[in-house]
Amino acid sequence: MIKMRESVIMKIHYGTALGAVALVAIHILFRMTQNFTVSLQYENVIANYHLLPYSLMLEVVLILLSIHGFNGLRVILLELKQGIGYEKIVNWGCISAMTALVAYGSRTILMAGMGIS
């Protein structure tokens, strides 16, 4: 098993946070290019997914936020309780949940981008 120092993990945590802030701002600005309700109409959202740079950006946002979010949850759970068995469960539980969320979100981005429904 690869062991990573907590100091390195925190640098990843901060890096993913900064990256996500910049990209989520672009994601929100896409909703502000027109009236908020109109921007959420099916045709407009599908058009967004068909835009390759935007889809790629969504994928990066998905990965960054999943890493940041589930690592944050891991930190909170490890602050509450410690123990070898408990820490293993929390670490692997968070990695599994993160992987599942990235896989599910990527499926949406891929299917919507390629017009598969």
Added chain:
Amino acid sequence: MERQSNREGIKGMLNPTRYGIERVAYWLQRLTGLGLLFYFIGHVIETSAIVNGKAAWDNMLELTQTTEGHIILILVIGMSAYHTANGIRVMLGHGGIGVGKPGTPDYPYKAASLNYKQRASIWISIALAIIAMLYGAGVLFGD
């Protein structure tokens, strides 16, 4: 056994009365983080309706484009603004920026860990969250 009895668990973590505004900032950061993670998971699931066609997407929108849905979104905006601004403060603090200089522990003891810049940043983060929520409410309910 002795060690176990000293463990306060979630009660100790959430107690905001013992360490002033720093502890409030600490648990607000964690609560907003958890709130945002739940929203993020929900957002990934709700947007997956797009692959099931226009009818499924419109049904999902009907559920979220309500007064309750907008209130949740306004809370999410506030949580994002606070979590971002306070998170940047924490990062700067970890880098030694805005942290007070070490000194001899003379009575009355005053923590040198956070100086006025860091304390002000906590209040600025809260103010930014309120401003962002008001702006979000204007956009969502102004349509």
